[in-house]
Amino acid sequence: MQLSPSLSQLIEALRCLPGIGPKSAQRIAFHLLERDRDGGTQLGKALTKAMSQIGHCETCRTFSEVSVCDICLSVKRQDSRTLCVVESPTDVLAIEQTGQYQGLYFVLMGHLSPLDGIGPREIGLDLLERRLSEGNLDEVILATNPTVEGETTAHFIAELCHKYHVSPTRIAHGMPVGGELDLVDGQTLMHAFSGRRSI
Amino acid sequence: MQLSPSLSQLIEALRCLPGIGPKSAQRIAFHLLERDRDGGTQLGKALTKAMSQIGHCETCRTFSEVSVCDICLSVKRQDSRTLCVVESPTDVLAIEQTGQYQGLYFVLMGHLSPLDGIGPREIGLDLLERRLSEGNLDEVILATNPTVEGETTAHFIAELCHKYHVSPTRIAHGMPVGGELDLVDGQTLMHAFSGRRSI
Ligand SMILES: [Zn+2]
Ligand SMILES: [Zn+2]
Numbered sequence: 355m356q357l358s359p360s361l362s363q364l365i366e367a368l369r370c371l372p373g374i375g376p377k378s379a380q381r382i383a384f385h386l387l388e389r390d391r392d393g394g395t396q397l398g399k400a401l402t403k404a405m406s407q408i409g410h411c412e413t414c415r416t417f418s419e420v421s422v423c424d425i426c427l428s429v430k431r432q433d434s435r436t437l438c439v440v441e442s443p444t445d446v447l448a449i450e451q452t453g454q455y456q457g458l459y460f461v462l463m464g465h466l467s468p469l470d471g472i473g474p475r476e477i478g479l480d481l482l483e484r485r486l487s488e489g490n491l492d493e494v495i496l497a498t499n500p501t502v503e504g505e506t507t508a509h510f511i512a513e514l515c516h517k518y519h520v521s522p523t524r525i526a527h528g529m530p531v532g533g534e535l536d537l538v539d540g541q542t543l544m545h546a547f548s549g550r551r552s553i
Numbered sequence: 554m555q556l557s558p559s560l561s562q563l564i565e566a567l568r569c570l571p572g573i574g575p576k577s578a579q580r581i582a583f584h585l586l587e588r589d590r591d592g593g594t595q596l597g598k599a600l601t602k603a604m605s606q607i608g609h610c611e612t613c614r615t616f617s618e619v620s621v622c623d624i625c626l627s628v629k630r631q632d633s634r635t636l637c638v639v640e641s642p643t644d645v646l647a648i649e650q651t652g653q654y655q656g657l658y659f660v661l662m663g664h665l666s667p668l669d670g671i672g673p674r675e676i677g678l679d680l681l682e683r684r685l686s687e688g689n690l691d692e693v694i695l696a697t698n699p700t701v702e703g704e705t706t707a708h709f710i711a712e713l714c715h716k717y718h719v720s721p722t723r724i725a726h727g728m729p730v731g732g733e734l735d736l737v738d739g740q741t742l743m744h745a746f747s748g749r750r751s752i
Contacts, residue, residue, distance in 0.1 A: 360603045363599045394604040395605070397597075400567075403563075404559045404586065443587075463587065
């Protein structure tokens, strides 16, 4: 039996969702057709709009539908001399949810990965260098992930900061608050020891 | 921090997918924007098309983009005098995948459920009655689910068949092939006993 062409296409297209295999895709397609056509129609519109209209902020590279994003335009932050560099827009969300940081951001949309052809230009370091050169920054907080690639990227950007006499800092790595020593991984424990302070 | 409106709308719209909560919706939206815009765009188109263009076959009620579906139009099946009644188009798929059934189908798109306002008309029994009255059928195989509602629906349709002198049969329920006696549920075991045959 052949499924109707639009249904086959829908099942195939659903496979772009992370973690959705052929069986789940079929289940989702039938669920929407049988029980939630309005939801499916809304999702279709939202996807089409988001994929075509969401670009990147000209200043910080995060996702934005307008040329400069809300945070970069924010009156409270515009004069901040602190820039936090992160790998992805979700990192900005996570930091904003703490409500503690009032500075600006720069979103790399990835990390250096020469083997994958991702060099300084691909992660917007030309734009970051321009911002460093303008003399409006005192500190750059390097909040890339504590992975090999994240560390390499942080060190590369730190060099760039030195060139323009801006202080680079790296976020602390160690025990997560509330974590248990014997449950944390060895790398984190090592970071926690090497980053120890007098009390 | 506010997300850009199209992004918020996309995250909200993704919640129509079964089993997707707010966190997963956010993760999927960012995944598509960062890594698979083509996939997201294709999915948007496929959803919009499927939700608007997939209707029901005029003859058997299964999902179809054309007025009469492939199976109902199939030259090999058109003269079949056996009709298999199932609750949902996915049941048709499951039966077709066995490759053993060569007859026609009728898809109820649900089951009788008076408390939810789902009566004979809502599951297309007026259309089924018309087919029974035309005198082209010898047997109606009742393959609704072995649930209380499925059984009730099967018995209701069996009565309708008797009225038009068409033989209703019910698919067998019992031990799944390869199943283990001590792992199967009591209801199934009871069915397996009451449906026993001489060997
Ligand atoms: Zn921005
Ligand atoms: Zn049909």
